[in-house]
Amino acid sequence: MVVHEEEPFNAEPPPGALADQLITPLEAFYSRNHGPVPHLDAATWRLVVDGLVTQRLQLSLQELRGRFPEREVVATLQCAGNRRAGLIEVRDIPGEAPWGPGAISTARWTGVSLADVLAEAGLRPEAAHIAFAAPDVSPLADPPQPYGASIPAAKATSGEVLLAWAMNGRLLPAVHGAPLRVVVAGWIGARSVKWLQRITAQAEPSGNYFQAVAYRLLPAWADPSQAGPEEGISLGPAALNCAILRPGEGARPAPGPAEVTGYAFAGDGRSVARVDLSIDGGRTWAQARLDKAAGPWAWQHWRTTVELPEGEVEITARAWDHTGAVQPESPASLWNPQGYANNSWARLHLTCSR
């Protein structure tokens, strides 16, 4: 793993580790944390569901598993800061980790549907948002506070949002949210709250720092230290993105045919329709082969063979979604002061020599 920070623990797999399998092995799954990893005792842990509901719930893990049908969803989680390194090349972003293209991973999640739990609690009509609270106190928040987030009730009741206790058939490790985490399929990872303790139905979005202040896309000219709550674009569904996984940055392949492979991912409400590859800086393109996705909420891998020339070469990849929209070209045009949502064309620089 490429460790960006030890405390809080933030690490991503090297790109090549994501190239081999559609389901990311646990040991390669990226870790994004905002505070110390809590170690909760699953035996005494309880989940509270409260707020604008007709019936407050308090459930042990056993009660949760016994009372609702078990569901499985293959979902890709992607950090809003994925590929931030490409923005930092344009202009520095102090205090934020320089994530490469590995702040994204895919697991087969097992749990219950949040929709089923909310139906049991009975959402009142004015419950427009579902907030999630966890115990991990983040020193990065202003003021320091436990991590929290919310999603609109429409997404929360859509069926694909899970309360998961297992990934890839194993109980969640502590670093991934044991005993229970939210998995908001198709949305930025920040909404998939780990170490979940409380679900609150409310009229407004969460006032937690990580919903109201952070994870919002500010314009390039804004000063994030001066930004108040509710400024900028509150990030939710993930934007269309892609990355090159192999060859790796700095590789020195021989000239001649080489397989290039990567991933493409379209968030909630969109799907990947095509991936193009260029070895001449975008003047000409060839269409890559898209592998089948492991499910409607998962990324897709793509691959193609290119003929590498001798010397310096830039490989460019771009994805199109099923609306006919293509990723934007340049990281400069979407630079923002916290370095979120870099979904510009993927670029890889190689020197090919015999």
Added chain:
Amino acid sequence: MVVHEEEPFNAEPPPGALADQLITPLEAFYSRNHGPVPHLDAATWRLVVDGLVTQRLQLSLQELRGRFPEREVVATLQCAGNRRAGLIEVRDIPGEAPWGPGAISTARWTGVSLADVLAEAGLRPEAAHIAFAAPDVSPLADPPQPYGASIPAAKATSGEVLLAWAMNGRLLPAVHGAPLRVVVAGWIGARSVKWLQRITAQAEPSGNYFQAVAYRLLPAWADPSQAGPEEGISLGPAALNCAILRPGEGARPAPGPAEVTGYAFAGDGRSVARVDLSIDGGRTWAQARLDKAAGPWAWQHWRTTVELPEGEVEITARAWDHTGAVQPESPASLWNPQGYANNSWARLHLTCSR
């Protein structure tokens, strides 16, 4: 109106005509036709609902209006060829109309929900697509055939898709589909079939030329005359877009403060979150003021005041959606042989002189 063709009738309003009102007056609403406009007798007209349904329906307009609750939706329709002129500047697109930014309009539609009609007919589980058939024979199709299209059942049963008999409080004019048309909110206009006569539930998408061959985004290097059915990306939801409406192309305003206004539109599952304006080719940007939308399926107008310098100036506008995605920069990077889905940044060239 700017008339691109008399037969079939294809015309768009000049940009300024779209700047004043969120609801487009009937006389300014763009017209996109593929054959002669049929003049159907509303008294003898019938709608048939058949295919994979438990009960075939045949309904007069009066029966349709009497049997289902009346619904009203403010929806923007946008032709897939909107802003094609910007692609033609990159490379010619023979045989396709050079639409400016006016192949888009917004109306208050009155009708019944397609979902209600399909519920009455009873969709069978294998009904994955809902096809629409009309009587207008298009000589442009290969072979010539009546116009048709289809949408996935999930969209057809979503509630916002209307079978409309009125727009802006008046019965549909013949050119806009009297007596009944489909309005697929958030999707390209081509799926909002006019002069609707038959709705068929089926396992596969429509095999009609305008679904299987046209309105598909081919890669830049494809030869559309050689393209078979099911090639390319079948266009559905509209991609994030924007345009400048005032000042108009070729205007010669005086240097000094000038109001710039336009529209932004995000298709199904997305909403417009921000619009930026630049008068220095995209080096620096200012945020425009976004007007309130007339509804969740409608465009938004935006406006801002810029300080125009003397001489040549290029005004650039770009929209961001609520996922933090921005429009792609250049029409060259999304050029395609039929000129669909140009959603690159809007650019307006002016000469400012006293």
